[in-house]
Amino acid sequence: MPTWPKESKFISKNIRRIDGPAKVTGSAKYTSDVQPEGCLYGMILRSRWPAARITRINLDKARQVAGFRAAVLVREGERRVRYYGEELAAVACATKQACQDALRAIEVEAVPLPFVVREEDAIRTDSPRVWDDSPNLSKAGLRERGDVTKALADSAVVVEGFFSTPVQVHHPLETHGNTASWTDEELTVWSSTQGIFSVRDGLAGNLNLEQNKIRVISEYMGGGFGAKFGPGVEGALAARLSRAAKAPVKLMLTRFDQSLAVGNRPSSYQKIKLGAAADGKLLAFELDAYGTAGIGSGGSTEGGGGGAEFPAPYIYQIPNIRVSHRGVTVNAGSARAFRAPGHPQASFGMESILDELAVKLNIDPVELRILNDPFEIRRKEYQLGAERFGWKEKYRKPGSSPGSIKTGVGCAGAMWGGGGGGTQAEAQVNPDGAIEIRCGTQDLGTGTKTVIAAIGADLLGLTPDQIAVRIGDTRFPPSGGSGGSTTAASVSPAVHNTCQRVLEELQKVSGMSDVRGENWKSACKKLGVNPLVVPGKWVEGLSSSGVGGVQFAEVEVDTQTGFVKVKKITCVQDCGLVVSRLTCESQVNGGIIMGIGYALYEERVMDRASGMLLNPNFETYKLPGLADVPEIDIVLLDMPERGVIGIGEPVTIPTASAIANAVANALGVRIGSLPVTPAKILAALDKSKATA
Amino acid sequence: MNKPDCSSKPSGSVSRRNFLKTIGTTAVAGAAAQAESIAAELQKVDAEKIQGPGPVPITLTVNGKKHDLELEPRVTLLDALRNFLNSTGAKEVCDRGTCGACTVLIDGKPVYACMQLAIESQGCSITTVEALAQGNRLSKIQQAFIEEDALMCGYCTPGFLMSATALLQRQPKPTADDVRHACAGNVCRCGTHPRVLKAILKTAGVEITQKTEVIRYADLA
Numbered sequence A: 001m002p003t004w005p006k007e008s009k010f011i012s013k014n015i016r017r018i019d020g021p022a023k024v025t026g027s028a029k030y031t032s033d034v035q036p037e038g039c040l041y042g043m044i045l046r047s048r049w050p051a052a053r054i055t056r057i058n059l060d061k062a063r064q065v066a067g068f069r070a071a072v073l074v075r076e077g078e079r080r081v082r083y084y085g086e087e088l089a090a091v092a093c094a095t096k097q098a099c100q101d102a103l104r105a106i107e108v109e110a111v112p113l114p115f116v117v118r119e120e121d122a123i124r125t126d127s128p129r130v131w132d133d134s135p136n137l138s139k140a141g142l143r144e145r146g147d148v149t150k151a152l153a154d155s156a157v158v159v160e161g162f163f164s165t166p167v168q169v170h171h172p173l174e175t176h177g178n179t180a181s182w183t184d185e186e187l188t189v190w191s192s193t194q195g196i197f198s199v200r201d202g203l204a205g206n207l208n209l210e211q212n213k214i215r216v217i218s219e220y221m222g223g224g225f226g227a228k229f230g231p232g233v234e235g236a237l238a239a240r241l242s243r244a245a246k247a248p249v250k251l252m253l254t255r256f257d258q259s260l261a262v263g264n265r266p267s268s269y270q271k272i273k274l275g276a277a278a279d280g281k282l283l284a285f286e287l288d289a290y291g292t293a294g295i296g297s298g299g300s301t302e303g304g305g306g307g308a309e310f311p312a313p314y315i316y317q318i319p320n321i322r323v324s325h326r327g328v329t330v331n332a333g334s335a336r337a338f339r340a341p342g343h344p345q346a347s348f349g350m351e352s353i354l355d356e357l358a359v360k361l362n363i364d365p366v367e368l369r370i371l372n373d374p375f376e377i378r379r380k381e382y383q384l385g386a387e388r389f390g391w392k393e394k395y396r397k398p399g400s401s402p403g404s405i406k407t408g409v410g411c412a413g414a415m416w417g418g419g420g421g422g423t424q425a426e427a428q429v430n431p432d433g434a435i436e437i438r439c440g441t442q443d444l445g446t447g448t449k450t451v452i453a454a455i456g457a458d459l460l461g462l463t464p465d466q467i468a469v470r471i472g473d474t475r476f477p478p479s480g481g482s483g484g485s486t487t488a489a490s491v492s493p494a495v496h497n498t499c500q501r502v503l504e505e506l507q508k509v510s511g512m513s514d515v516r517g518e519n520w521k522s523a524c525k526k527l528g529v530n531p532l533v534v535p536g537k538w539v540e541g542l543s544s545s546g547v548g549g550v551q552f553a554e555v556e557v558d559t560q561t562g563f564v565k566v567k568k569i570t571c572v573q574d575c576g577l578v579v580s581r582l583t584c585e586s587q588v589n590g591g592i593i594m595g596i597g598y599a600l601y602e603e604r605v606m607d608r609a610s611g612m613l614l615n616p617n618f619e620t621y622k623l624p625g626l627a628d629v630p631e632i633d634i635v636l637l638d639m640p641e642r643g644v645i646g647i648g649e650p651v652t653i654p655t656a657s658a659i660a661n662a663v664a665n666a667l668g669v670r671i672g673s674l675p676v677t678p679a680k681i682l683a684a685l686d687k688s689k690a691t692a
Numbered sequence B: 001m002n003k004p005d006c007s008s009k010p011s012g013s014v015s016r017r018n019f020l021k022t023i024g025t026t027a028v029a030g031a032a033a034q035a036e037s038i039a040a041e042l043q044k045v046d047a048e049k050i051q052g053p054g055p056v057p058i059t060l061t062v063n064g065k066k067h068d069l070e071l072e073p074r075v076t077l078l079d080a081l082r083n084f085l086n087s088t089g090a091k092e093v094c095d096r097g098t099c100g101a102c103t104v105l106i107d108g109k110p111v112y113a114c115m116q117l118a119i120e121s122q123g124c125s126i127t128t129v130e131a132l133a134q135g136n137r138l139s140k141i142q143q144a145f146i147e148e149d150a151l152m153c154g155y156c157t158p159g160f161l162m163s164a165t166a167l168l169q170r171q172p173k174p175t176a177d178d179v180r181h182a183c184a185g186n187v188c189r190c191g192t193h194p195r196v197l198k199a200i201l202k203t204a205g206v207e208i209t210q211k212t213e214v215i216r217y218a219d220l221a
Helices: A021-024 A094-106 A149-152 A196-205 A232-245 A257-260 A343-361 A366-371 A376-389 A447-459 A487-510 A516-525 A581-600 A657-665 A678-691 B018-024 B031-047 B079-085 B140-149 B158-170 B178-182 B193-203
Strands: A040-046 A050-056 A068-073 A079-081 A089-091 A108-113 A140-146 A159-163 A177-182 A187-191 A212-219 A248-254 A270-278 A283-292 A321-328 A403-414 A424-429 A435-439 A467-471 A532-537 A550-558 A564-574 A631-638 B058-064 B065-071 B103-106 B111-112 B125-126 B213-215
Touching: A021 A149, A021 B140, A021 B158, A040 A094, A040 A232, A050 A089, A068 A094, A068 A232, A068 B193, A079 A283, A089 A094, A089 A212, A089 A248, A094 A564, A094 B079, A149 A270, A149 A283, A149 A321, A177 A232, A187 A196, A187 A232, A196 A212, A196 A232, A212 A424, A232 A248, A270 A343, A283 A343, A283 B079, A343 A403, A343 A657, A366 A376, A366 A403, A376 A403, A376 A550, A376 A564, A376 A631, A424 A487, A435 A447, A435 A487, A447 A467, A447 A487, A447 A581, A487 A516, A487 A532, A550 A657, A564 A581, A564 A657, A564 B111, A581 A657, A581 B193, B065 B079, B103 B158, B111 B158, B140 B158, B140 B193, B158 B178, B178 B193
Parallel strands: A040 A248, A187 A212, A283 A321, A435 A467, A564 A631, A631 B213, B058 B125
Antiparallel strands: A040 A089, A050 A079, A050 A108, A068 A089, A140 A321, A159 A270, A177 A187, A177 A248, A270 A283, A403 A550, A424 A435, A424 A532, A550 A564, B058 B065, B103 B111, B103 B125
């Protein structure tokens, strides 16, 4: 069984991101920066109707626009559109300005149809159907264990609550997009993607091309968060435009397009009943939930994992449960996998009701969690985190903080898989000692390139800068999509295996017993003129899956304005072997900050009257900024004996729950609906005053 | 961000005339003095050459180098840089002045390149992220961004670097709040903020430590 080195120079250390220099100098070429010779600009015409029958699309006037080169329809003939922003056609022109003119010149004839964009409207039986042959509210998916009714009756305490989470939009800063160049020989696509092979295979199916006729490249990409696996409608359109125009076409979505049509996190509405014994042991859990994944609700969603269901009762084991989930279809863009699909929703409902129970039982919320948590690592994380955070000193009875600016604390836990598999890699060792490690994975900004360099350097006795890391090309050995926090655990063992084989081969060729470090160059010299190319693949024993993770939040809430200031987040996260400490900690920061957005700011707002999305850009869809970021205390719980495990997702799960619990602790009133906005806080305070 | 006034900027504005005319015809109830000044302005503008809507010669000075271009007057500075000069360091993220990824320096001031027309940027000195390093030598702030891992996907990074560079030029010893203020117009989705703050302060000689620790699980009780 292979093992990770006991002593290492680079693994688990603070090594600098190897593509840092390219990214700080502007020389890193992202998909949006790639401009092959003669490259045209592409743009998509989208539906102005939330629901309509499109009877005719006339491209004639668009063809008259100066600079026009090609146009394609998404679909020929009459068709239905089911949301504002659905793709109708695309144009390729010499400039962006010509594209804008051409889009304006396209004539669309449509018969508008009734629509429904909000969940609470869509579940009513008299609301318009999004799909003619099925109701908007799907049949309930039921899960039952034990006897909930009896267990609730037997419980010493029962708490009930209603919780909701909004549709959250991914908003990677680089929008979805591709630069496609389709020649007689092959189709080359530079793609901003989390899965170069899934883009290749998706295009092959869509365009009826053989897989060996398509090359997908993604050397640098500006974020994905789960929304960028397939080629999407926009990928196929870019390729078709390139074929029609006989020139490369760059088609990057606008921020508006990004908001409308390429994925989001489904909403959730959760009615929860939780029963417990007097000592706090959980006995019964009942959930009746619905949520929307847009027009795709109830059906399959591109990218997978984008449905409205979520794991319940999340991380807790409760003997008696009854869980009911229903999807609600609305006239809005579909969900896609979004960083830890389902988990933040699940966490919010469960951790909120758990704090209500703690208050009712007069038990410390941390104690209540430790009592009911089946995962030993997480129980220890609660203890460690509580001590670091100063929980005992900071926690007080809800609403008992004096003054108009109230402080409060909250906590929450998470779980995730993060295991790996299936990746291949290869190394080319050149006679001058220069080495290149190639792997068909992609770096979303998580530090995959750096992880490969650190492992290669450690195993070969070199330094990271001596290793040329080549990724993001379907001509390299295959790796899976970067989702589910699987990349590090998939790629690292494959690189380990490749390097071990390099050492074996090089020992054979050179006749030297140790070719590492200072012997490296002389060993490589013995290769003669031909470089040595060695394949490797993912092997058992170097990675595993299953992590916990807990977070603590401290907030200040101004009861006069409703403004929430997050003061501090403490995060304790187990992550197997820490491969690259600096980039690992950066991901933890990132998960927490995205969680702050989910807690306080982010929400897709649909307009009931027009069916339009009201906040399709950053002036209205608010993301956390530098001034919103609190002190963040990170503890990485190192377990090298478990091998590599991914952590991109677990770290974003509990943040919003912990913050919402802290707000409830500060106010003595719970806001059961994310995002926790000043308006909701002031309304809740007014209501509690009125009933007091 | 205020648009800098570049003194040598040619006065060939496109829409000012129509704008003034609209005011002139609609401001029926306007004060006489105001109407007079509008008339005077109109006269002035009438004397100017009307440019566009087709391509017009535009000269941009980017990173010390002059570029003669033929651009439609509606082309933004960002579009000119990225799509006509192949200078792709400044990124297009929102294209409406809400994210800061396209921040460049115009005569030393940080400006959203998507919110200014190329034609308005003539006669100005435009600096992009590509000019921060001297050859292979990175600037201090670039170096600090790498050391502190103040970037992940890197798409917002050029914008943050330009805001930071401008801040440090006008205020070599900023406080943490100064940094927060200077970067208030820059959006990041990966969550690099704590390390951006740390890197900028480090460049100014202020070390702050983010509390992070690696603890072996096996060492826990």
